[in-house]
């Protein structure tokens with residue numbers, strides 16, 4: 001059973017803000033029921049953004065509840081420091097993907113106030129920060145090689161203002177997730193910039209973004225797809241961002257850059273595709289670095305209170321050698 005807009009004059013029901021895997025569900029369902037909601041925007045395609053009445057078994061009319069909105073996450077001072085380090089690396093004409101969380105949002109707000117121009121959008125989630133960048137004149141989508149002139153997304157989550165923007169907007173293309181998240185499509189655009197949050201990063205450069213030990217926090221989402229896609233894009237860069245520390249549930253300060261993950265922590269990005277990692281203490285590029293160079297780079301952006309113990313751990317792990325030097329660890333914040 002799927003929520004859709006009322007049927008249009010061509011006999012099609014539009015999926016509104018969530019295209020994602022609706023077509024795949026229909027292809028596999030024994031019975032297809034559409035629940036009409038007149039509050040849904042009509043999100044033009046794209047690809048697979050609607051179902052024809054010939055594929056529908058039942059139509060249900062309901063009270064047309066307002067659709068779910070999500071307030072933009074609060075941007076902190078740490079978010080701003082991290083965002084500044086990322087925005088410095090973006091060039092005009094880049095194609096942007098922002099992940100979920102407050103840090104990617106801070107990047108959007110900073111881009112809106114930057115000198116960048118002619119940016120493009122190919123993303124999984126469309127959020128209010130894209131609207132902010134568009135209204136500031138930063139997004140034209142003209143430099144994209146694929147879907148030139150269009151915002152490409154698979155679902156939108158944000159304010160009613162965002163939903164009004166995408167409603168019947170031919171400049172926006174709603175596509176199923178197998179299109180937006182395909183490696184080939186992401187990397188078809190040059191200069192892809194992918195910005196996503198993480199829970200923790202280990203000294204090998206592996207990124208964990210889904211669980212903390214056995215505590216499941218979230219899902220994989222499009223993080224792997226976009227980080228890998230950016231890696232394959234000519235001029236592309238992927239950024240994993242996180243605050244250097246977190247206060248745990250006992251009130252203790254913990255480093256989010258750790259020697260190794262706790263058992264149960266899920267590796268979202270293998271070290272082979274982790275490109276840039278950014279905290280409020282700096283930005284490091286891990287691409288092409290050796291194991292001990294990665295450890296050194298990551299320790300250089302850890303919170304200063306944890307650097308000594310991270311160096312000791314790296315020595316124990318045999319990824320700290322004569323080439324590494326405490327003197328090279330700089331404090332950027």
Ligand SMILES: CC(=O)SCCNC(=O)CCNC(=O)[C@H](O)C(C)(C)COP(=O)(O)OP(=O)(O)OC[C@H]1O[C@@H](n2cnc3c(N)ncnc32)[C@H](O)[C@@H]1OP(=O)(O)O
Nearest residue numbers: 099100101102125196197198199209212218220221222223
């Ligand atoms: C929809 C899409 O897929 S867009 C494409 C990208 N997709 C992804 O990146 C998917 C995976 N990523 C995510 O879901 C998010 O980016 C996250 C969860 C990693 C970060 O999002 P944020 O909103 O910044 O998370 P936040 O800092 O509030 O942390 C979320 C929870 O994890 C906990 N947490 C974060 N880091 C740690 C840590 N190192 N140890 C223990 N717990 C932690 C926080 O305490 C918080 O717990 P709470 O929900 O009980 O308050």
